[in-house]
Amino acid sequence: MNIFNNAALLIGIPLLFAFSIPLFGFISKQLTKWVTIFVIGFNATFSLYILLAHKFPSVVVMGNWVPPFGENLYVGPVAVFLVTVVSLIGLLIAIYNLWAIKGGDVTRFSVLFLMYIAGASGIILTGDIFNLFIFMEITEITSYALAAYGPERRALGGAFKFLVVSSIGSTLYLLGVMLIYTQLGTLNIAEIAARIGQTTPGLLTFAGVLLISGLAVEAELFPFNGWVPDTYTGAVNGVSAALSGIGAIAGVYALFRIVMTVLGKDGMYVLTYGKLDLMAVIAILATATVVIGELSALTQKNVKKMLAYSSMAQMGLVAAGFSIGSTLGVYGGIFQLINHSIAKSMLFLIVGVLVAAGVGERIENFKGLWKRSPFLSLAFTIGAFSMLGFPLFAGFWSKFAIVGASIQRGGWYDFIIGLVLFASVAEAFYYLRIVTYIFSSTEMEKPKIKVNLSPAIPIFILAVAIVAIGVYPNLIGNFSMQSAGEFTHKMKDYVLNVIPTITAH
Amino acid sequence: MIIYVATIVVIVIIITSLIAVFSKKLLSSIISMGLVSLGVSGLFFFLQAPDVAITEAAIGAGLSTAIFVIALKKVKKGETKDEE
Amino acid sequence: MKNDTPKVFKSIFALFVVAIFMIGLFYAFVSMPKGWGVNVNNRVSRLYILKNVRTATRLLDSGKFFAKGMKPLRAEVPYKPIKFKKTANLEDGAANVVTSIVVDYRGFDTLGEVTVLFLAASGVMMLLFGKRVKPKRKKTEPSLIMYVGTRIAFAVIFLFGIYIFVHGHLTPGGGFPGGAVIASGILGLFLGRNGYTPNHAGLKVFESLSGIAFVIIGLIGLFSVKSFLANFLPTGIIGNLYSAGFISLIYIAIGMKVGSELAAVVDSMIGDTKEEWS
Numbered sequence: 055m056n057i058f059n060n061a062a063l064l065i066g067i068p069l070l071f072a073f074s075i076p077l078f079g080f081i082s083k084q085l086t087k088w089v090t091i092f093v094i095g096f097n098a099t100f101s102l103y104i105l106l107a108h109k110f111p112s113v114v115v116m117g118n119w120v121p122p123f124g125e126n127l128y129v130g131p132v133a134v135f136l137v138t139v140v141s142l143i144g145l146l147i148a149i150y151n152l153w154a155i156k157g158g159d160v161t162r163f164s165v166l167f168l169m170y171i172a173g174a175s176g177i178i179l180t181g182d183i184f185n186l187f188i189f190m191e192i193t194e195i196t197s198y199a200l201a202a203y204g205p206e207r208r209a210l211g212g213a214f215k216f217l218v219v220s221s222i223g224s225t226l227y228l229l230g231v232m233l234i235y236t237q238l239g240t241l242n243i244a245e246i247a248a249r250i251g252q253t254t255p256g257l258l259t260f261a262g263v264l265l266i267s268g269l270a271v272e273a274e275l276f277p278f279n280g281w282v283p284d285t286y287t288g289a290v291n292g293v294s295a296a297l298s299g300i301g302a303i304a305g306v307y308a309l310f311r312i313v314m315t316v317l318g319k320d321g322m323y324v325l326t327y328g329k330l331d332l333m334a335v336i337a338i339l340a341t342a343t344v345v346i347g348e349l350s351a352l353t354q355k356n357v358k359k360m361l362a363y364s365s366m367a368q369m370g371l372v373a374a375g376f377s378i379g380s381t382l383g384v385y386g387g388i389f390q391l392i393n394h395s396i397a398k399s400m401l402f403l404i405v406g407v408l409v410a411a412g413v414g415e416r417i418e419n420f421k422g423l424w425k426r427s428p429f430l431s432l433a434f435t436i437g438a439f440s441m442l443g444f445p446l447f448a449g450f451w452s453k454f455a456i457v458g459a460s461i462q463r464g465g466w467y468d469f470i471i472g473l474v475l476f477a478s479v480a481e482a483f484y485y486l487r488i489v490t491y492i493f494s495s496t497e498m499e500k501p502k503i504k505v506n507l508s509p510a511i512p513i514f515i516l517a518v519a520i521v522a523i524g525v526y527p528n529l530i531g532n533f534s535m536q537s538a539g540e541f542t543h544k545m546k547d548y549v550l551n552v553i554p555t556i557t558a559h
Numbered sequence: 560m561i562i563y564v565a566t567i568v569v570i571v572i573i574i575t576s577l578i579a580v581f582s583k584k585l586l587s588s589i590i591s592m593g594l595v596s597l598g599v600s601g602l603f604f605f606l607q608a609p610d611v612a613i614t615e616a617a618i619g620a621g622l623s624t625a626i627f628v629i630a631l632k633k634v635k636k637g638e639t640k641d642e643e
Numbered sequence: 644m645k646n647d648t649p650k651v652f653k654s655i656f657a658l659f660v661v662a663i664f665m666i667g668l669f670y671a672f673v674s675m676p677k678g679w680g681v682n683v684n685n686r687v688s689r690l691y692i693l694k695n696v697r698t699a700t701r702l703l704d705s706g707k708f709f710a711k712g713m714k715p716l717r718a719e720v721p722y723k724p725i726k727f728k729k730t731a732n733l734e735d736g737a738a739n740v741v742t743s744i745v746v747d748y749r750g751f752d753t754l755g756e757v758t759v760l761f762l763a764a765s766g767v768m769m770l771l772f773g774k775r776v777k778p779k780r781k782k783t784e785p786s787l788i789m790y791v792g793t794r795i796a797f798a799v800i801f802l803f804g805i806y807i808f809v810h811g812h813l814t815p816g817g818g819f820p821g822g823a824v825i826a827s828g829i830l831g832l833f834l835g836r837n838g839y840t841p842n843h844a845g846l847k848v849f850e851s852l853s854g855i856a857f858v859i860i861g862l863i864g865l866f867s868v869k870s871f872l873a874n875f876l877p878t879g880i881i882g883n884l885y886s887a888g889f890i891s892l893i894y895i896a897i898g899m900k901v902g903s904e905l906a907a908v909v910d911s912m913i914g915d916t917k918e919e920w921s
Contacts, residue, residue: 062871066858069758073854076847116751117864118873125751159772162765169762176755188755195759199766233671260667609815610741613807617823622905625830629912 061114061129064100064137064179068093068172072165079161086164087155091148094171098141101175105134105533111551113181121181121552122245128181128552132388132537136178136303139392143299143399144171146512150403151292153508154410163203170196170296174304181552183231183316184241186308187224190272194220197301201289212288216281220271223278227268233261234316244552246316247545258317262332265312272305274369276342283350286362291406294358298365299399306369306391310376310384314541315548337377337467343370344473348480358415360484361401364441368394371477374470375456376541378463384538385531386455392530393448393523397440400516403509404434411503420488422496427503429510431492433517438485440520443478448523451531453478565605572598585631593624728882736878737812737887745817746890750872754857756819757897761854764904773916784837793835800828808898812887818894822901829906833913840914846907853900860889860896 071093078086104110114127127133148167155163173192180186198220202213231241237253238246250258270278286294313332347367354360372394375387405415407430413419424431436447443453453474460470505513523530540548575598578591596619603612725733737743745753808821833839864873879886 059865059870062865066862066865066871069754070855070858070862072758073761073851073858076851080844080847115870116872117747117749118868118870119748124748159769162769162772165765166762166769169758184749185752185755188752188759191759192755192762195762195766199762199769202766202770257671260671263667608741610739610817610820613816613820614823617820617827621827622823622830622909625827626909626912629909633912 059114061100061104061112061127061179062116064097065127065172065176067096068168068175072169072172075165075168076161079164083160086161087148087152090164090168091145091152093168094141094145094148097171097175098138098145101134101138101141104129105138110134111547113552114179122240122242125185126181126242126552127179128243128548129179130540130548130551131533132307132540133179135388135533135537136307137175139395140174140178140300140303141171143395144174144296146515147292147296147299147399147403150295150406150509150512153506154290154292154406157205158203163200166196166199167296170200171300174300177304177308181243182241183234183243183246183312186311187228187231190224190227190269190308193301193304194224194272197293197297198285200293201285201297203293204288204290206288208284209288209290212281212285216285219278219281223268223271225268226264230261230264230268233257233264237261242552243311243316244549248549248553250317262313262317265317266309266332266336269305269309269312270339272301273309273373274302274305274343274366275309275336275339275373276346276370277339279343279366279369282366283359283362286365287356287359291358291402291409294362295399295402295406298361298402299395302365302369303391303395306372306376306387309373310387310541314376314384315545333377333379336373337470340370340373340377341469341473343367344374344477348477352480352484354484355417356415357417357420357488358402358405360417361398361405364481364484365394365398367477367481368398368441371453371456371474374473375452375459378456378459378467378470379542380459380463381535381538381542382455382462383459384541385534386452386459388534388537389455389527389530390449390452392534393440393452393520396516396519396523397437397449400433400513400520401437401441403513403516404430404437407505407509407513408503413503417488417491420491421494422498422500423492425495426500427505429505430503430513433513434492435489436517436520438489440524442481442485443474446524448520448527448530450524451527561605565602568598568601568605572602586628589624589627589631592627593620596620596624725881728880731878731880733878733881735874735887736881737890738882739812739814739817741815742812742817742890742894743887746811746893747874747888750861750893753893753897754861754872757854757857757900760901760904761850764850764908767908768911771911771916776915776917785835790835793831797828797832800831801825804828804898804902808894809891810884811894811898812890813882813884818897819901821894821898822903823905825898825902826905826909829902830909833909841906841910843907843910846903846910849903850900850907853896853903856896857893857900860892864889 071089075086075089078089109129110133111128111130113121114129115121116125116127118124151163151167169192173189173196176189177186177193180189194216198213198217201216202209234246234253235241237257238249240246240249267278271281274282286297289297313336317332344367347363347370351360351363351367354363368390372387372391375383375390377383378386408420408423409415413423413426423434440447440449443449457471457474460467460474572595575591575594579588579595582588582591596615600612600615600620603609603615727738735743735747737747804821804823804825806821807816807824808818811817811821829841832841861872864875865871867873867875874888874890876888876892878888881887884891
């Protein structure tokens with residue numbers, strides 16, 4: 055067991071500064087935003103160091119109690135990679151917030167935003183299902199508080215909807231955890247994964263259904279995603295970007311960590327207990343999500359609402375990729391997840407800049423945008439092309455990987471090819487509609503839009519990242535492949551790294 | 560002996576929770592919710608979990624009831640009109 | 644909002660959902676093995692029965708995670724009685740088992756729970772943020788008895804709250820209930836006098852400092868014992884006030900934090916504010 059306990063700082067430092075931000079708030083409100091940037095920057099640097107210096111896999115022991123007894127964080131390939139992505143995107147959004155967040159209680163906003171990133175990192179890092187529940191609570195509470203921020207009335211409605219749905223979801227999750235605990239007497243993911251065969255099958259199915267329905271709220275799968283459009287539309291644009299870019303990563307990770315590792319059997323991802331194949335259930339939910347999300351997005355005239363429905367649909371594609379179950383499928387899912395976060399958070403930031411400049415959220419308002427701000431138009435076009443999977447943009451490679459995986463798997467999973475194609479066609483329809491609006495000319499001369507440095511930096515970096523991944527997909531692909539291995543054929547390593555002696559029986 | 564007391568407490572919990580759900584007045588709902596918490600706290604005590612009992616009594620029966628009442632006062636129309 | 648669905652359908656749907664849920668739970672509990680006939684070997688990792696992580700870890704390392712039968716394990720771990728006020732240097736040292744699990748073995752969860760409460764309070768305060776306005780004077784003044792009574796009761800309640808969290812490792816209770824008791828005492832002060840306001844800045848500073856103290860205790864563990872939130876103090880004799888290492892320190896921090904936080908929430912909810920966006 056390779057112990058690298060300092061990785062606990064990834065949670066500890068944000069907590070320390072979150073508690074002290076109210077003190078900084080006495081000095082200056084602007085300072086609190088800089089503190090947020092500093093702390094998230096620390097997280098990004100540290101996780102990037104772990105990723106590039108290859109300091110993983112390692113187990114972080116909490117409170118000096120070895121894993122099955124105490125709690126532990128697991129710093130594996132998936133965790134390091136996703137935490138790096140989460141904190142980098144969080145850093146960029148924090149830079150954007152420097153300009154965007156004015157008025158209201160800025161100090162508390164900084165606290166909540168910082169803890170949103172830390173909570174998402176905690177979900178990804180933890181190796182304990184109850185601890186995962188606590189970090190889920192942290193991200194959910196922060197996200198509905200953040201979604202309610204803003205001068206507009208509709209923010210409150212969206213936030214309230216999310217509050218109700220996610221409270222029910224986390225209660226269901228807690229009930230599932232309780233059922234598993236009555237069966238096995240442990241909460242450690244690795245130990246449950248090794249001993250899941252000792253449970254009563256029927257009860258385990260019920261617990262699995264409870265866990266999936268609890269986690270699907272944040273992963274935005276179909277029957278549990280009614281909150282998505284209103285919350286995303288109502289929230290301030292920086293918050294919408296964070297919800298779609300960071301919350302989605304954490305939610306999808308938690309869902310598939312539970313389904314593939316905790317409920318996986320003896321280091322395999324075979325999930326048939328009794329008569330219910332949980333992976334098939336997820337595939338069905340994902341299909342419904344994609345179809346409903348894309349069809350709803352087609353009819354929207356409000357760009358922000360369209361982006362919300364589109365991100366719902368993209369989450370469906372991610373889940374479909376994961377549900378194929380092979381390494382290639384999970385690879386496609388993770389790759390798609392990362393591409394979606396980058397592109398979608400950039401699109402939300404651009405909409406934020408445009409709304410602040412007085413352009414508006416309606417699709418007609420985008421007419422002739424090319425004349426007014428070439429930079430934003432170009433960035434929006436890049437994001438849209440990546441979303442719909444245009445070749446040589448980031449999204450192409452991940453959709454390609456999902457299709458390849460479903461061909462390789464064969465059987466009834468072939469329908470995922472059709473699903474991806476349907477999604478691409480629908481996305482092409484509504485994204486290209488906006489792009490044509492942007493490049494069409496108008497008679498009226500309108501003033502140019504001046505973009506400040508603070509929102510321009512994140513938008514520029516994200517756009518460059520999309521093009522770079524599109525030209526050289528291995529930039530993300532290698533890490534995604536490593537991560538996919540941990541979910542599928544190398545899952546036994548996860549258990550053995552945490553509890554080396556568990557196979558002695 | 561304690562089983563009879565516990566049975567009475569459970570019956571009180573059930574009745575008060577039904578009142579909390581079906582009452583037309585929000586204030587009586589809130590107060591019966593506080594009573595439910597009090598009963599649950601007693602039940603925890605009978606089940607030999609004094610730690611949880613103390614927490615439930617202080618937070619469930621005390622503070623959250625007070626916060627609900629304050630929130631109800633803030634929402635100007637305290638009592639719901641007949642729905643539909 | 645307009646609602647066209649007839650009430651009957653809504654009720655039937657709700658009943659349907661609840662019925663499915665109930666059937667599932669019923670099935671779950673029926674299919675669970677019951678009574679004393681449970682084969683604990685299958686249900687609980689047998690190392691948990693040892694009640695001592697050090698021994699268990701030793702056995703783990705020697706590869707006996709799932710040794711067959713209970714007897715060899717009992718033979719390997721001789722029964723040593725623990726005497727109140729006598730036995731020293733136990734693994735955890737807290738007389739209250741719940742506390743030792745909550746703060747020591749699963750301390751990271753507790754840190755998370757404290758954060759959840761902190762964030763909930765922050766969210767409430769962010770939503771209710773605004774310029775303080777004077778409430779319209781039409782409330783009835785509480786009587787003199789109420790005024791004097793709450794102030795006397797406050798002292799007693801405050802002392803009791805402090806007792807609960809300082810003795811968290813000896814008697815039932817701990818940081819969360821202690822803090823809640825203190826906050827309910829402050830709530831009494833609000834009821835006793837119209838227009839009572841605590842010191843806002845003081846509450847904020849108190850809250851921040853106790854939270855920082857919790858994390859710093861964790862970081863001291865990281866740098867001295869090489870593990871976040873590890874117990875770095877001697878555990879002492881079980882049953883003494885100065886025992887169980889860092890548990891009482893953490894509980895004092897939690898108690899102060901929860902107390903000031905809940906008081907601040909109550910304060911921000913009682914006070915009238917006017918929203919303003921510049």
